[in-house]
Amino acid sequence: AQTVTQSQPEMSVQEAETVTLSCTYDTSESDYYLFWYKQPPSRQMILVIRQEAYKQQNATENRFSVNFQKAAKSFSLKISDSQLGDAAMYFCAYRRVAGSAYNQGGKLIFGQGTELSVKP
Amino acid sequence: GAVVSQHPSRVICKSGTSVKIECRSLDFQATTMFWYRQFPKQSLMLMATSNEGSKATYEQGVEKDKFLINHASLTLSTLTVTSAHPEDSSFYICSARGSFGTEAFFGQGTRLTVV
Numbered sequence: 001a002q003t004v005t006q007s008q009p010e011m012s013v014q015e016a017e018t019v020t021l022s023c024t025y026d027t028s029e030s031d032y033y034l035f036w037y038k039q040p041p042s043r044q045m046i047l048v049i050r051q052e053a054y055k056q057q058n059a060t061e062n063r064f065s066v067n068f069q070k071a072a073k074s075f076s077l078k079i080s081d082s083q084l085g086d087a088a089m090y091f092c093a094y095r096r097v098a099g100s101a102y103n104q105g106g107k108l109i110f111g112q113g114t115e116l117s118v119k120p
Numbered sequence: 121g122a123v124v125s126q127h128p129s130r131v132i133c134k135s136g137t138s139v140k141i142e143c144r145s146l147d148f149q150a151t152t153m154f155w156y157r158q159f160p161k162q163s164l165m166l167m168a169t170s171n172e173g174s175k176a177t178y179e180q181g182v183e184k185d186k187f188l189i190n191h192a193s194l195t196l197s198t199l200t201v202t203s204a205h206p207e208d209s210s211f212y213i214c215s216a217r218g219s220f221g222t223e224a225f226f227g228q229g230t231r232l233t234v235v
Binding site for chain 1: 163217226
């Protein structure tokens, strides 16, 4: 079974600084998706960034980038120029590539989460 | 991105009663919907996966008769908590995905309090 592990329950960063959140996963699949989701105090889940396993290039979305190490099964999130609005719970998630539209391959497997605080 | 609307956002019900939570995809056809439960400061726990027109697939340990899931159309899924008890109090979140989409979109969540 696939598992996702976030070993940092809490992290803190100074405003405008850079922080890296760690995530490791375990799978026997060769093709899959990895995600980072943000859950602010409103508890709305927001997709931050997505990585396809077959792509070697690390995904980037503005101030957010990932370091995807497929052989090491590691998927860390780097937040640059941290802002107060980045304070939230961050979840790493894994999903198999669905073989068809109607199977459970689409279900997300979440890590335990990392609570990020941003100090002004 | 696509919009998923979950209603109600908060509900308080008496112990022993049933409560229904709706999850609607507003601008796409959701072939698959997922229902999660989340306790404070914890991760999302998948309860069940539903495909339109089919019976839901429940995760191990989730009571099918207590948490009834219906996915009768491509835009609506409902979760009914039957004979609710205080231990069912939690935050429930739905997400929806289209046929060939990579991403699942999340509803705003429902905070259920059973008194």
